[in-house]
Amino acid sequence: MKIIEGDCVASIEDIASEIPLHSLNFALIDPFGPSGLRWSVLERLAQFPRMDLLIHFPTGSLKRNLHNHPDFNQMVGASESLSDVPGAHDVGKAMEQLRENLARLGYSGKQVRCIDIRNSKKTILYHLFFASKKQLADDIWSSIAKVDACGQRSLF
Numbered sequence: 001m002k003i004i005e006g007d008c009v010a011s012i013e014d015i016a017s018e019i020p021l022h023s024l025n026f027a028l029i030d031p032f033g034p035s036g037l038r039w040s041v042l043e044r045l046a047q048f049p050r051m052d053l054l055i056h057f058p059t060g061s062l063k064r065n066l067h068n069h070p071d072f073n074q075m076v077g078a079s080e081s082l083s084d085v086p087g088a089h090d091v092g093k094a095m096e097q098l099r100e101n102l103a104r105l106g107y108s109g110k111q112v113r114c115i116d117i118r119n120s121k122k123t124i125l126y127h128l129f130f131a132s133k134k135q136l137a138d139d140i141w142s143s144i145a146k147v148d149a150c151g152q153r154s155l156f
Helices: 006-018 038-045 059-064 072-076 088-104 136-144
Strands: 025-029 051-057 112-118 126-129
Touching: 006 038, 025 038, 025 136, 038 051, 038 072, 038 126, 051 088, 059 088, 072 088, 088 112, 112 136
Parallel strands: 025 051
Antiparallel strands: 051 126, 112 126
16 A cells, blocks of 8 residues: 555546556545545546545535635536525535436446534535445445434434
């Protein structure tokens, strides 16, 4: 295993060169803030045939500081300009665009799941997107998602 230090956006080709082409791969995309989430990184990782993604989408940060964040197009690979997202309540448009663009990369249907993570006051902090190209990974995610933060399983 090789540790590659630095910004993953700048180092994505070095990172990709260390990933065996036909291995089972799982990438945790956990940016420090919205400026660290880049579509170009997701697009590059999706080139691997067996790459599952868990993406931390910084919903709360975007809503609180919408005016300070980069172009949504760079974050979610928008085909249409999302830079005119008028307000915090419209951040969902960027999330939907991310889901649509993941589908274009082969992460489609049930294999793109999204759950919201809330604080004790039920305020959304962020969303977790899970994206897989295979049904088995989706089955595993579904079984994990049935258990809430307190260890309680859902009935259905």
